[in-house]
Amino acid sequence: xxxxxxxxxxxxKSNNQRELDRIGxxxxxxxxxxxxxxxxxxxxxxxxxxxxxxxxKKGISSNEILPEAFALxxxxxxxxxxxxxxxxxxxxxxxxxxxKIAEMRTGEGKTLTITLAAYLNALSEKGVHIVTxxxxxxxxxxxxxxxxxxxxxxxxxxxxxxxxxxxxxxxxKCDITYATNSE
Numbered sequence: 604x605x606x607x608x609x610x611x612x613x614x615x616k617s618n619n620q621r622e623l624d625r626i627g628x629x630x631x632x633x634x635x636x637x638x639x640x641x642x643x644x645x646x647x648x649x650x651x652x653x654x655x656x657x658x659x660k661k662g663i664s665s666n667e668i669l670p671e672a673f674a675l676x677x678x679x680x681x682x683x684x685x686x687x688x689x690x691x692x693x694x695x696x697x698x699x700x701x702x703k704i705a706e707m708r709t710g711e712g713k714t715l716t717i718t719l720a721a722y723l724n725a726l727s728e729k730g731v732h733i734v735t736x737x738x739x740x741x742x743x744x745x746x747x748x749x750x751x752x753x754x755x756x757x758x759x760x761x762x763x764x765x766x767x768x769x770x771x772x773x774x775x776k777c778d779i780t781y782a783t784n785s786e
Contacts, residue, residue, distance in 0.1 A: 623694075629670060630693045636674035645682065649756025651675055656726050665723055669700065672723045675755060680715065683750040692716040700724065718748050725757055725778040733781045738763040745781040752779055762786045 643651070652675070655668050665672075673693055681687040688696070692712050696719025698705040707713045717733055725731045735741045745761035752759045760774030762782035774780055 626694050626697050629697055630690050632670035633673045633677070633693055634690075636671050637677060640674050640678040643678070645754070648675065648679055648754055652726070652756040656728065659726050659728075665700070665726065668726070669697070669723055672726065673697075673719050676719050676722045676751060679751045679754045680718065683754045684747070686715055688712075688715060688719065693719065696720045696723075714744050714748060718751050721748075721779050722752065722755060722757065725752075728778070730775070730777070731779045733779065734784050735781055737783055738765075741781040741783055741786075745779075 651671075655672055655675075658668055659665065673688075673696060677688045677693070689712070692715060695705040695707060695713075695716040699717065699720040700723055705716070707716065721731045721733055733744070735744060741761040742763060745759050749759040757778040758776075759779040759781070760777035762771055762774055762780060764786070766774070
């Protein structure tokens with residue numbers, strides 16, 4: 604006997620599958636931009652960042668520029684760190700940008716994934732804070748991922764327990780600031 608639920612489930616997608624399909628279309632757009640960016644000179648990346656900032660100032664939403672912004676980060680990462688974001692990391696970046704929760708296991712690239720959403724949200728020039736679990740990770744991630752942000756024309760810093768007020772103020776003024784939840 605045919606199970607009516609299994610029959611209908613073949614035609615009706617679950618909410619999760621619809622969401623993955625929606626995000627998959629965004630990933631396809633990022634991949635489309637990627638080919639064009641391979642021909643950019645290194646010096647053009649900060650210029651592209653400024654162009655995206657100008658679009659935001661003109662009222663274009665961050666969601667509209669997301670594919671190009673993510674493709675820029677992916678290419679910047681490939682050039683500076685020899686690390687290219689996988690599509691699953693793009694999915695994670697989209698989920699984080701949309702203020703949703705993304706769960707990733709150890710070794711799946713959380714540190715690299717956050718660069719996507721951090722860069723995109725830093726384009727509004729309001730500052731982005733990334734919370735890590737300890738001072739070591741805040742400093743490490745700020746320095747290592749800072750290579751990507753700096754290549755793109757943004758600044759990054761970190762807040763640690765041992766910093767004085769002057770250093771903290773300087774780092775809080777960065778485009779992207781890493782800190783622990785206690786800070």
